[in-house]
Amino acid sequence: MKRWLPFAVFAVLLAFLFVGLWLDPREVPSPFIGKPAPAFTLPVLERPGQTFSPAQANGEPWLLNVWAPWCRTCRKEHPYLMQLAASGVAIYGLNWQDQAGEAAGLLAEIGNPYVLNAVDHDGRAGIDWGVTGVPETFLIDADGMIRAKHSGPLSERVWNRKFAPLLQGKGS
Amino acid sequence: MRRLAGCLFALTLLGAGATAMEARPNADDPDLERRLLALTADLRCVVCQNESLAESRAPLAKDLRQEVRALMRQGRSDKEVVEYLTARYGDFVLYRPPFKPATYLLWIGPALFLGVGGIAWFLTIRRRQRKTAADRILDGDSGTDPPLY
Numbered sequence: 001m002k003r004w005l006p007f008a009v010f011a012v013l014l015a016f017l018f019v020g021l022w023l024d025p026r027e028v029p030s031p032f033i034g035k036p037a038p039a040f041t042l043p044v045l046e047r048p049g050q051t052f053s054p055a056q057a058n059g060e061p062w063l064l065n066v067w068a069p070w071c072r073t074c075r076k077e078h079p080y081l082m083q084l085a086a087s088g089v090a091i092y093g094l095n096w097q098d099q100a101g102e103a104a105g106l107l108a109e110i111g112n113p114y115v116l117n118a119v120d121h122d123g124r125a126g127i128d129w130g131v132t133g134v135p136e137t138f139l140i141d142a143d144g145m146i147r148a149k150h151s152g153p154l155s156e157r158v159w160n161r162k163f164a165p166l167l168q169g170k171g172s
Numbered sequence: 173m174r175r176l177a178g179c180l181f182a183l184t185l186l187g188a189g190a191t192a193m194e195a196r197p198n199a200d201d202p203d204l205e206r207r208l209l210a211l212t213a214d215l216r217c218v219v220c221q222n223e224s225l226a227e228s229r230a231p232l233a234k235d236l237r238q239e240v241r242a243l244m245r246q247g248r249s250d251k252e253v254v255e256y257l258t259a260r261y262g263d264f265v266l267y268r269p270p271f272k273p274a275t276y277l278l279w280i281g282p283a284l285f286l287g288v289g290g291i292a293w294f295l296t297i298r299r300r301q302r303k304t305a306a307d308r309i310l311d312g313d314s315g316t317d318p319p320l321y
Contacts, residue, residue: 025221028218028261028262028264029262029264030262031258031259031260031261031262097231122235123232123235127235127236127239127260128260129260130260130261130262132218132219132232132261133219133232
């Protein structure tokens with residue numbers, strides 16, 4: 001019986017390490033879940049001269065998708081965002097650190113899934129939202145509370161697992 | 173030989189010049205920079221997670237250092253700066269996470285493992301000693317002790 005003990009300890013260790021293999025180190029708990037969306041007022045990409053603040057989007061659940069034209073993963077995510085937008089989900093873009101100003105041209109070329117884009121030129125709004133990289137997507141409910149956050153590209157799998165259940169709960 | 177040494181010396185000077193250029197913003201307020209360095213060495217860069225905020229060259233780390241610098245110039249304390257960052261990025265930015273239920277195992281774990289290991293070690297040693305003593309009696313060896321290893 002005692003002879004099995006080292007093996008049991010080894011097996012437990014192995015199990016922990018094995019699970020660790022599939023964990024995503026970018027999957028960091030966000031301190032924003034359940035808190036009101038941080039405010040900002042930024043110029044709107046699509047309508048020069050206008051500004052956008054998160055409070056304007058409240059009234060229905062919406063997504064804030066943080067992206068940048070130089071971000072390759074965002075391009076990979078783009079077709080799914082188009083699909084989501086077509087199904088009636090309100091996606092607002094935060095055009096993050098687009099120093100070259102390529103966003104408008106790129107969206108004209110590949111299609112624009114966003115209701116509008118707020119231009120966060122120097123990334124200050126990104127810091128207030130705790131953005132660590134692009135793409136990142138927040139789900140904000142009708143009352144302006146952040147309900148979920150996903151780091152990395154959105155996909156149908158992520159949507160069904162993380163976002164869709166929350167929307168059903170609210171009877172979107 | 174001497175010429176080579178001279179060349180090398182000139183090169184070192186060039187190198188020194190280059191680093192001095194990069195470090196120029198630090199010269200404005202050496203006290204603040206020292207404070208910034210001390211604080212950010214204990215904070216994690218949220219992009220490249222195994223680097224500290226002080227040493228990371230990621231653009232976001234640069235922005236965050238700039239942000240911390242600005243907060244310090246406004247006269248915020250180290251604690252307030254850390255609160256500013258944890259409000260946005262969570263305890264994850266702290267290399268020394270606070271002691272709370274979610275981190276109990278993290279903080280106590282090593283001592284716990286040491287304790288369990290120590291008890292196991294103690295029990296094993298005692299059992300072996302008892303066994304050798306019993307063997308000796310069985311062998312009828314009541315005289316000189318064999319060397320203990």
